[in-house]
Amino acid sequence: MVDAPDWAPELRQRLTELLGGPVELTSMRLLAGGASKEAWAVEAGGERLLVRRAAGGVIHADTLPLEHELQVLEAAHDAGVRVPRPVGYLGELGGREAFAMELVEGETIGRRIVTRPELGPARAELPRQLAEELAKVHAIPRDRVPFLGERDVLERFESELDSVGEPHPAIELGLRWLDDHRPEPLEPVVSHGDFRLGNVVVSERGLEYLLDWEFAHVGDPREDLAWPLVRAWRFGVDGLHLGGIGEPELYLERYAKLTGCDVAEEDLFWWEVLGNVKWAVGALTQSRRHLSGRERSVELAVLGRLAAEMEYELLDLLERA
Amino acid sequence: MSDRPTAPELVEATREFLEQEILPTLADRRLRFRTLVAVNALGIAQRELESRADDQLSPDELAELARRIRAGDVPEGALKLLKRHVAAKLRIASPRYLERYE
Numbered sequence: 026m027v028d029a030p031d032w033a034p035e036l037r038q039r040l041t042e043l044l045g046g047p048v049e050l051t052s053m054r055l056l057a058g059g060a061s062k063e064a065w066a067v068e069a070g071g072e073r074l075l076v077r078r079a080a081g082g083v084i085h086a087d088t089l090p091l092e093h094e095l096q097v098l099e100a101a102h103d104a105g106v107r108v109p110r111p112v113g114y115l116g117e118l119g120g121r122e123a124f125a126m127e128l129v130e131g132e133t134i135g136r137r138i139v140t141r142p143e144l145g146p147a148r149a150e151l152p153r154q155l156a157e158e159l160a161k162v163h164a165i166p167r168d169r170v171p172f173l174g175e176r177d178v179l180e181r182f183e184s185e186l187d188s189v190g191e192p193h194p195a196i197e198l199g200l201r202w203l204d205d206h207r208p209e210p211l212e213p214v215v216s217h218g219d220f221r222l223g224n225v226v227v228s229e230r231g232l233e234y235l236l237d238w239e240f241a242h243v244g245d246p247r248e249d250l251a252w253p254l255v256r257a258w259r260f261g262v263d264g265l266h267l268g269g270i271g272e273p274e275l276y277l278e279r280y281a282k283l284t285g286c287d288v289a290e291e292d293l294f295w296w297e298v299l300g301n302v303k304w305a306v307g308a309l310t311q312s313r314r315h316l317s318g319r320e321r322s323v324e325l326a327v328l329g330r331l332a333a334e335m336e337y338e339l340l341d342l343l344e345r346a
Numbered sequence: 347m348s349d350r351p352t353a354p355e356l357v358e359a360t361r362e363f364l365e366q367e368i369l370p371t372l373a374d375r376r377l378r379f380r381t382l383v384a385v386n387a388l389g390i391a392q393r394e395l396e397s398r399a400d401d402q403l404s405p406d407e408l409a410e411l412a413r414r415i416r417a418g419d420v421p422e423g424a425l426k427l428l429k430r431h432v433a434a435k436l437r438i439a440s441p442r443y444l445e446r447y448e
Contacts (some may be wrong), residue, residue: 029349031385056375056376060371114420142404149424162402163362174440183416192405192408192409192411192412193430194408194412194415194424194428195428195431197411197415197416197439198411198415198420198424198425198428201415201416201418201420201427202417245389261398261446263446302354323383323384324379325386326387327390329387330390330435330438330439330440331439331440333432333436333440334434334436334439334440334443336428336432336435337429337432337436337443337444337447340428340429340432341429341447343425344425344429
């Protein structure tokens with residue numbers, strides 16, 4: 026096998042244990058995308074697997090270790106959430122944690138999901154389907170994933186921003202406004218933590234799978250509900266507030282019907298401001314993974330400049346507040 | 347004073363090389379994506395090297411403003427001032443993004 030990483034023999038050994046029989050790796054390929062984790066398409070013993078492996082460093086300090094991420098995926102799978110079938114934990118491969126799950130097919134690139142003509146029918150289905158999956162996620166019993174932390178949504182951003190080592194008064198202004206206008210909290214639920222286009226697999230039928238559980242935590246349900254409304258996740262189709270594919274009305278209605286939690290679009294404004302702060306800080310800290318030398322990558326580096334997009338949107342929202 | 351090509355001209359030449367000669371030869375999706383990101387990064391560098399003094403605040407002004415806002419002492423007109431500053435950053439980092447607000 027050409028281009029196999031030097032940890033391929035370790036992988037073969039672990040998969041042999043997991044799948045209960047000798048396994049040959051017939052192909053391995055590093056996939057595009059995934060700024061914080063590597064994703065390898067692996068054919069082994071007749072199965073097509075995705076091996077998710079840690080990259081150097083993390084985006085936010087509180088991403089889950091891969092062992093916990095897998096346990097969340099298993100809990101979601103058991104709760105009937107559409108996720109790729111979990112296969113098992115692989116321990117460390119070449120010194121970095123990894124797990125295996127089913128390799129799934131479909132479109133994940135946000136820009137294509139919001140624009141491709143053949144995905145028009147999918148876009149019509151997605152608002153309702155997103156609400157249905159989110160309702161199932163939020164119904165996962167907390168005792169299934171007891172390691173998930175519950176934390177104040179604002180607390181961590183000041184220290185993360187300080188760790189960037191560069192003044193960002195626009196983000197400071199966002200944090201101040203958020204702190205001055207905190208909403209009454211809702212009952213906390215198991216949250217996906219990165220629920221948006223880009224992290225769902227879409228086919229012509231619409232939503233097929235929900236991916237990327239590394240930011241799962243326990244929190245206010247409106248945090249997940251509002252995240253796909255953030256402008257960055259509309260992928261250029263800014264006029265459609267929900268992920269560049271629709272209006273939030275139908276999505277919120279469906280969510281309310283399934284969960285009993287009735288949230289109006291205007292109740293998500295605070296959370297949308299929060300989302301922009303979160304992604305602005307996230308982009309800055311990602312660029313520091315490159316700048317610190319922990320993980321050299323032009324893709325990470327450039328995010329340090331693109332944080333200005335979220336800053337502008339944040340200020341634009343505050344102007345309308 | 348260096349000879350020509352100037353720094354922005356060198357960056358431009360490298361960007362054009364990646365875009366016109368390397369990109370069309372790449373089949374791997376991951377490499378194509380990273381090359382596009384590199385082209386974009388060089389575009390940012392080129393615009394910055396060619397930019398004149400503009401609406402951006404100085405590092406000292408930014409640090410002072412950040413400190414005051416965090417302390418709860420938000421100066422009058424901070425939002426407008428910051429919007430102008432961030433727009434100036436975007437004219438270098440992502441000029442087409444600003445068109446989305448027109």
